[in-house]
Amino acid sequence: MAIQKQSFEKHSQIDYSQIAQSPSFQQLMRIKKNFILSATLFFLVFYFALPVLTSYSKALNSPAIGPISWAWLFAFAQFIMTWALCILYSKRAAKFDEIVEQIRQEAKEGGSA
Amino acid sequence: MHGLAFFLFLIIVALTLVITYFASKRTRTTSEFYTADSSLTGWQNGLAIAGDYMSAASFLGIAGMIALAGFDGFFYSIGFLVAYLVVLYIVAEPLRNLGKYTMADMIAARFDDKKVRGVAALNTIAISIFYMIAQLVGAGGLIKLLLGLDYVYSVLIVGILMTIYVVFGGMTATSWVQIVKALLLMIGTFIISIIVFAKFDFNLFKMFNEVKTATPLGEAFLNPGNKFKDPLDTISLNLALILGTAGLPHILIRFFTVKDAPTARKSVVYATWVIGIFYVLTIFLGFGAAAFVGYDKIVAANPAGNMAAPLLAQALGGDFLFAFVSAVAFATILAVVAGLVLSAASAFAHDFYSHILRRGQATEKEQMVAARWASVGVSILSILLALFAQKMNVAFLVSLAFAVAASANLPIIVLTIFWRRFNTTGAITGMLVGLFSALLLVFFGPNVWSPEPGAAILVGEPLFKLANPGIISIPLGFIASIVGTLLSSQKADSKKFEEILVKANTGVSIK
Numbered sequence: 186m187a188i189q190k191q192s193f194e195k196h197s198q199i200d201y202s203q204i205a206q207s208p209s210f211q212q213l214m215r216i217k218k219n220f221i222l223s224a225t226l227f228f229l230v231f232y233f234a235l236p237v238l239t240s241y242s243k244a245l246n247s248p249a250i251g252p253i254s255w256a257w258l259f260a261f262a263q264f265i266m267t268w269a270l271c272i273l274y275s276k277r278a279a280k281f282d283e284i285v286e287q288i289r290q291e292a293k294e295g296g297s298a
Numbered sequence: 299m300h301g302l303a304f305f306l307f308l309i310i311v312a313l314t315l316v317i318t319y320f321a322s323k324r325t326r327t328t329s330e331f332y333t334a335d336s337s338l339t340g341w342q343n344g345l346a347i348a349g350d351y352m353s354a355a356s357f358l359g360i361a362g363m364i365a366l367a368g369f370d371g372f373f374y375s376i377g378f379l380v381a382y383l384v385v386l387y388i389v390a391e392p393l394r395n396l397g398k399y400t401m402a403d404m405i406a407a408r409f410d411d412k413k414v415r416g417v418a419a420l421n422t423i424a425i426s427i428f429y430m431i432a433q434l435v436g437a438g439g440l441i442k443l444l445l446g447l448d449y450v451y452s453v454l455i456v457g458i459l460m461t462i463y464v465v466f467g468g469m470t471a472t473s474w475v476q477i478v479k480a481l482l483l484m485i486g487t488f489i490i491s492i493i494v495f496a497k498f499d500f501n502l503f504k505m506f507n508e509v510k511t512a513t514p515l516g517e518a519f520l521n522p523g524n525k526f527k528d529p530l531d532t533i534s535l536n537l538a539l540i541l542g543t544a545g546l547p548h549i550l551i552r553f554f555t556v557k558d559a560p561t562a563r564k565s566v567v568y569a570t571w572v573i574g575i576f577y578v579l580t581i582f583l584g585f586g587a588a589a590f591v592g593y594d595k596i597v598a599a600n601p602a603g604n605m606a607a608p609l610l611a612q613a614l615g616g617d618f619l620f621a622f623v624s625a626v627a628f629a630t631i632l633a634v635v636a637g638l639v640l641s642a643a644s645a646f647a648h649d650f651y652s653h654i655l656r657r658g659q660a661t662e663k664e665q666m667v668a669a670r671w672a673s674v675g676v677s678i679l680s681i682l683l684a685l686f687a688q689k690m691n692v693a694f695l696v697s698l699a700f701a702v703a704a705s706a707n708l709p710i711i712v713l714t715i716f717w718r719r720f721n722t723t724g725a726i727t728g729m730l731v732g733l734f735s736a737l738l739l740v741f742f743g744p745n746v747w748s749p750e751p752g753a754a755i756l757v758g759e760p761l762f763k764l765a766n767p768g769i770i771s772i773p774l775g776f777i778a779s780i781v782g783t784l785l786s787s788q789k790a791d792s793k794k795f796e797e798i799l800v801k802a803n804t805g806v807s808i809k
Contacts, residue, residue, distance in 0.1 A: 199806065201793070201796050201797035201799075201800045201801070202793055202796045202797075204796075204800045204804075204806070205796035205797075205799055205800050206796075210800065210803075210804075213803060213804075214799075214803065217803065221387050221388070224383075224387065225383075225384075225387055225388070228380065228383050229540075232376075232377075232380050232536070232540060233533065233536065235376070236373065236526075236529075236532045236533050236536045237529075237533065239369075239522035239523065239532075240522075240523075240526070240529030240532050240533065241529055243521075245522070246521045246522075250503075251503040251506070251507075252503055252506040252507045252510065252520070253502070253503070253506050254521065256369060256520075256521065256522055257506075257520070260369075260372055260376055261578075263376045263379070263380055264376070264574055264577070264578055266380075267379055267380050267382065267383055267570060267574060268570070268571070268574060270383055271382075271383070271386060271566075271567050271570050271571075272567075274386055274387065274563075274567075275563070275564075275567055278560070278563055282560055285803070285804045285805070288804050288806075289804065289806060292806065
């Protein structure tokens with residue numbers, strides 16, 4: 186990996202605009218944007234739902250399971266959500282890394298040609 | 299009792315000094331000093347992030363807050379954790395790809411302008427110093443309670459130790475102190491939680507049922523609203539918690555200690571697991587303290603509840619567990635302040651001295667000397683301020699640090715990576731407006747002004763009603779960046795943006 190990077194940097198003239206407009210890079214940005222935007226929107230809404238609900242209503246104070254109220258369940262759900270989105274991101278990122286590798290290869294070939 | 303605690307303190311001090319000794323042998327270049335030569339693995343950096351992040355405020359403060367206020371204390375646990383999604387999704391990988399030693403490097407990668415770098419460094423230093431004074435004042439009070447040492451000596455001991463780690467061992471020593479601390483903290487918390495859970499027959503329902511009668515709050519203990527009564531203030535606090543972490547300089551510099559973006563990502567994932575498990579366990583610490591120590595005893599030892607966890611350890615496991623938890627709290631403070639010294643010192647030495655003053659012409663040796671002297675300077679300044687602030691209630695400084703980080707740093711990081719049109723003027727106005735709006739709103743707010751003498755620093759009616767400025771200052775930071783950009787006549791350099799876009803997302807050509 187490190188060796189690869191070094192040999193790549195020898196091509197001192199990297200045309201970033203060309204890479205930015207290449208189909209692989211466009212694809213990377215598209216799938217990254219889709220995932221990050223939707224997941225971020227989701228966790229922000231999910232996260233702020235808790236303080237908003239607890240501040241403006243008492244709806245979460247009723248018992249859910251035994252003595253544990255909905256507020257606590259919602260609070261625990263925040264932990265589950267965080268871990269789940271972490272795992273999900275790691276899985277998606279493996280795909281991002283593949284495309285990044287492809288972009289590197291293409292740039293290398295383009296540079297030496 | 300103090301003898302045993304003292305002994306464990308000495309062991310921790312000895313252990314960290316041994317780490318520093320070995321680290322000092324490999325701290326010869328600026329890259330080794332600032333980033334441990336980017337040689338940490340994902341696991342190591344994940345633990346170090348956790349060790350850097352879980353401060354005494356979260357370990358002792360949250361346990362105490364849950365013990366005294368029930369559900370509301372848990373809001374901090376949730377916010378501190380969910381914040382890592384922002385770090386993971388938005389900040390960690392681009393930062394590793396664009397930056398070298400400091401956050402300012404990343405912004406300067408796009409805007410090669412001394413003013414931008416200077417203002418970014420100013421923010422870093424402001425946030426680090428606020429955070430550090432809060433930690434040092436807390437440390438002084440805590441060690442006084444635990445060991446009976448005088449406040450002045452406590453602050454001096456912690457201050458001298460942190461200076462030694464950073465000056466001699468740089469990032470390598472700092473990282474390993476944080477890793478050791480994270481492990482100790484997890485072990486301690488885990489043991490106490492298991493004992494607490496065993497006392498409730500490993501039955502969650504039984505635990506929840508019994509704490510209903512354990513505190514003066516009665517059934518209200520389990521419901522939200524005991525501590526946070528103003529809805530806007532609650533939401534404002536949560537905003538600063540979740541958006542502030544991704545702008546905290548001492549967390550950001552941790553991403554330069556790994557070799558590439560995938561490792562940076564892995565370290566956030568590991569950190570999120572460790573931090574998440576820890577914050578779940580804060581329930582056991584809080585509930586356990588409420589049930590087995592009792593409200594009156596917790597408040598008698600410290601009105602803010604900071605002694606809840608050590609007292610719980612004593613109630614459950616006697617002197618040894620008390621001494622162990624006290625030693626862990628001590629290690630926690632050392633690890634966090636070392637990270638803070640390093641982040642402020644790198645902003646001084648790398649950004650101000652090497653780049654602005656010497657225009658990048660300083661030799662390797664001169665840079666190392668500057669970095670070490672900057673660490674000494676930052677340490678002395680914080681120690682003096684902490685000694686001066688002894689009698690002040692400085693808890694608000696932590697929320698101020700989060701608010702400034704969220705209002706001044708995060709908008710700039712996000713817009714630098716994502717907005718094609720963004721320019722130098724926008725970056726500078728955004729950072730300055732974010733910084734000063736957070737500062738002013740806190741200065742005119744209820745943390746500084748209270749009609750009741752003694753409740754805040756000054757007596758009088760606060761002009762701004764919210765204790766947490768985030769809900770105003772964070773949008774202001776974003777708006778100022780955008781308006782500043784649109785009003786200035788500078789044209790955005792589209793080619794430069796494409797270069798940054800490619801670099802941030804692929805890591806092509808990091809130097």
